[in-house]
Amino acid sequence: MGVIGESLRFSQSPMMMIVAAILVLAFLYVGMRPAAVVPGRLQAAAEICYDFIHNMAVDTIGPEGRAFFPFVFTLFFFILAGNYLGLLPFSFAFTSHIAVTLALALMVFCLSIIVSLKVQGARFFAHFMPAGAPKALAPLLIPIEILSFLSRPVSLSIRLFANMVAGHVMFDMFAAFTIMLAGLGFFGDIIAVGPVVINIALMALELLVGALQAYVFAILTCIYLREAVAH
Amino acid sequence: MDKDTDPSGESFDRRLKAARERIEPRAAAQRPAGGGMSDLGLVLRAGTELVSALVVGVAMGWGLDHWLHARPWFLILFSLLGGVAGVLNVWRLVRPEAMNAEANGPDNGSGRI
Incomplete structure (x- = not known):
């Protein structure tokens, strides 16, 4: 971001986050502005997005899911926009940094704990001892259950981060192959087309992975919240 | 019509x-x-579920060792527990639906998408 960015400690990552947030808001605002009974293309797209997340939240969490719908919606489209913005040339995928994904995952984790404690109270802690297990095994089972519970934000964040990093490393590698092959002379020039074709195919794969990872993040958020609101 | x-x-x-x-x-x-998308999501989840519990176990063991100056012991113990928890996570993910209904873990048997 140059001298100004350096003095403000403002890097590409927060800039792309702001761009992602503005894009999502603009999409919804511009899409829904006509508010027509028979929607146009953009409005239909915005309504489909709304319905998709709304159904996901209500189907997974249950009737209480309506309260968490804005949170899940924001999370899904922020991650989706981040993943897709990262695919543009000269752009930056902020979801490929573990700091960002871990912050998002910890936010989900803390929210689910707070909701659990509020809904279930002290019974929340009873979940750490599987019902029906022998009491003698408690010293072994409780640490395992706690570790399994604590691994949630880690798996949530590592999955998104690792998928985005792996995709971008593959782009980088095949692009580097093209440059290396182009240095080999005439035949190298011909073979160098290969990695470019592979990169185009990878771009399609990354479009799938970007949507899928945002979906998995959102659905896991819903699953954790369902457990939190379950009585 | x-x-x-x-x-x-x-x-x-x-x-x-x-x-x-x-x-x-x-x-x-x-x-x-x-x-x-849920089937594809399920496949992508399994690997990280296994690894992340192990990561948490190792981190906790390392931290407890550092704090209590018991150098190798907590690391050994919590690596094993983390591995077990990872296998448990994967089992919760892939177990048949029929067993989900009667399960009573902290996730209430709903680890599956």
Whole structure:
């Protein structure tokens, strides 16, 4: 971001986050502005997005899911926009940094704990001892259950981060192959087309992975919240 | 549809449902499972579930060692526990639906998408 960015400690990552947030808001605002009974293309797209997340939240969490719908919606489209913005040339995928994904995952984790404690109270802690297990095994089972519970934000964040990093490393590698092959002379020039074709195919794969990872993040958020609101 | 003179609405609904299933049989079959992307999501989840519990176990063991100056012991213990927890996570993810109903873990048997 140059001298100004350096003095403000403002890097590409927060800039792309702001761009992602503005894009999502603009999409919804511009899409829904006509508010027509028979929607146009953009409005239909915005309504489909709304319905998709709304159904996901209500189907997974249950009737209480309506309260968490804005949170899940924001999370899904922020991650989706981040993943897709990262695919543009000269752009930056902020979801490929573990700091960002871990912050998002910890936010989900803390929210689910707070909701659990509020809904279930002290019974929340009873979940750490599987019902029906022998009491003698408690010293072994409780640490395992706690570790399994604590691994949630880690798996949530590592999955998104690792998928985005792996995709971008593959782009980088095949692009580097093209440059290396182009240095080999005439035949190298011909073979160098290969990695470019592979990169185009990878771009399609990354479009799938970007949507899928945002979906998995959102659905896991819903699953954790369902457990939190379950009585 | 202009020939539809059947007075009972139920019959029309049934035929509409049948027609919809004929047009997109895949979507109808997948709807109870929670959407088309869920199977692919399940595959992508399994690996990280296994690793992340181990990461948490090792980190906790390392931290406890550092704090209590018991150098190797907590690391050894919590690596094992973390590995067990990772296998448990994967089991919760892939176990059959029938066993989910009676399960009583902290996730209440709903680790599956």
